[in-house]
Amino acid sequence: MIAKRISQITPSVTLEITAKAKELKKQGVDVVNFASGEPDFGTPDFINEAAIKAIREGFTKYTPATGTPQLKEAVCEKLKKENGLDYAPDQIVVSCGAKHSLYNLFQTICQEGDEILLPSPYWLSYPEMIKLAGAKPVVVKTDMQNFTLELGALKKAITKKTKALILNSPSNPTGAVYSVELLKKISELSLEKKLLIVSDEIYEHLIYDGQKHVSIASLGKDIYDLVFVVNGVSKSHAMTGWRIGYMAGRRDVIKGVSSLQSHSTSNPSSISQAAALAALKEGSACIRVMAAEFEKRRNAMIEELKKIKALKAIKPGGAFYCFVDISRTGMKSVDFTKKMLTQIHVAAIPGKPFGEDDYVRLSFAVNIPEIKKGIQRIKDWLS
Ligand code: PMP
Ligand code: GLU
Numbered sequence: 001m002i003a004k005r006i007s008q009i010t011p012s013v014t015l016e017i018t019a020k021a022k023e024l025k026k027q028g029v030d031v032v033n034f035a036s037g038e039p040d041f042g043t044p045d046f047i048n049e050a051a052i053k054a055i056r057e058g059f060t061k062y063t064p065a066t067g068t069p070q071l072k073e074a075v076c077e078k079l080k081k082e083n084g085l086d087y088a089p090d091q092i093v094v095s096c097g098a099k100h101s102l103y104n105l106f107q108t109i110c111q112e113g114d115e116i117l118l119p120s121p122y123w124l125s126y127p128e129m130i131k132l133a134g135a136k137p138v139v140v141k142t143d144m145q146n147f148t149l150e151l152g153a154l155k156k157a158i159t160k161k162t163k164a165l166i167l168n169s170p171s172n173p174t175g176a177v178y179s180v181e182l183l184k185k186i187s188e189l190s191l192e193k194k195l196l197i198v199s200d201e202i203y204e205h206l207i208y209d210g211q212k213h214v215s216i217a218s219l220g221k222d223i224y225d226l227v228f229v230v231n232g233v234s235k236s237h238a239m240t241g242w243r244i245g246y247m248a249g250r251r252d253v254i255k256g257v258s259s260l261q262s263h264s265t266s267n268p269s270s271i272s273q274a275a276a277l278a279a280l281k282e283g284s285a286c287i288r289v290m291a292a293e294f295e296k297r298r299n300a301m302i303e304e305l306k307k308i309k310a311l312k313a314i315k316p317g318g319a320f321y322c323f324v325d326i327s328r329t330g331m332k333s334v335d336f337t338k339k340m341l342t343q344i345h346v347a348a349i350p351g352k353p354f355g356e357d358d359y360v361r362l363s364f365a366v367n368i369p370e371i372k373k374g375i376q377r378i379k380d381w382l383s
Pocket of ligand 1: 037096099100123168171200202232233234240245
């Protein structure tokens with residue numbers, strides 16, 4: 001009854017556990033939610049106002065399927081100003097979240113049997129999206145000291161069938177940030193082997209210790225042609241529910257993505273597009289405030305985690321996740337997170353669907369008192 005391509009995928013564990021934690025909280029249970037993959041801040045008011053204005057002005061009809069000209073123009077300006085990238089509006093597609101952009105992209109570039117290189121630990125939706133596009137995810141384990149790719153391992157994984165490589169810096173679930181030097185080496189290898197690069201830059205603004213995000217597409221004209229930049233406003237502007245993401249890249253693929261989107265979702269919500277336009281045009285101050293707060297929270301979480309002997313955590317350079325080694329507890333990740341939620345009401349995501357069963361992902365998209373409370377609970381529980 002159910003098609004094979006659907007029966008071979010698993011539902012999103014991140015969304016499932018986050019919904020469960022929110023539900024428990026609603027029922028009055030004192031849950032500390034380290035599962036959440038979204039900023040806990042409200043969407044800034046000026047963005048909400050832009051959406052309300054759009055509704056009042058009747059901006060409630062279909063827009064062009066790939067997004068309004070104004071929003072695509074604003075995306076081009078953003079990519080130029082912040083990333084040093086030159087794109088024209090016909091190289092942009094705005095979709096219903098970066099997840100949708102990625103889905104569309106894999107549907108468009110993958111042929112049956114293509115291999116897509118997936119650095120592990122990976123965000124759990126990538127392998128499922130690749131499979132849905134008929135291709136094969138080929139996992140390349142990163143250097144587990146800093147969770148970035150090793151060139152040797154990457155080279156070894158490339159075959160005649162390799163079509164593309166996924167890069168996600170800063171990374172979900174590890175928070176790893178790729179250095180410019182490493183990006184240059186990856187870019188040289190990709191040019192030599194003619195690999196496409198899917199560069200998911202959704203966490204670009206959540207980057208700490210004075211580092212600056214560099215898009216691999218900005219490293220030269222040749223590599224620019226091979227890269228698809230995926231980004232959105234969900235994480236940068238606390239707009240996860242609005243569902244606006246976008247991609248930029250070469251015109252032939254963008255044309256294919258546009259065609260696919262025109263027959264599937266059509267345009268993303270007109271109202272959300274008006275909100276995203278305000279976010280991109282006037283949002284840089286609010287981004288800085290939220291990123292500074294996330295950095296404080298990261299420091300607090302790492303400090304607290306250090307006090308737990310059974311756990312090992314590397315300080316993440318970006319995003320809002322600590323990917324914590326639990327191997328010394330003797331538990332595997334699903335068991336660990338299940339017990340932790342039922343016994344001490346602390347929610348987290350098991351590492352298993354991210355490709356690492358000896359790890360769990362703790363999100364610091366919660367305030368510092370909650371971080372302290374949650375980690376103290378884990379400390380008492382494990383001792
Ligand atoms: N990429 C990564 C690595 C993510 O963590 C997320 C979070 N959901 C997304 C893409 C998609 O974000 P959204 O669809 O909300 O724009
Ligand atoms: N990306 C976030 C996470 O990893 C949100 C949930 C999802 O889209 O998977 O938790």
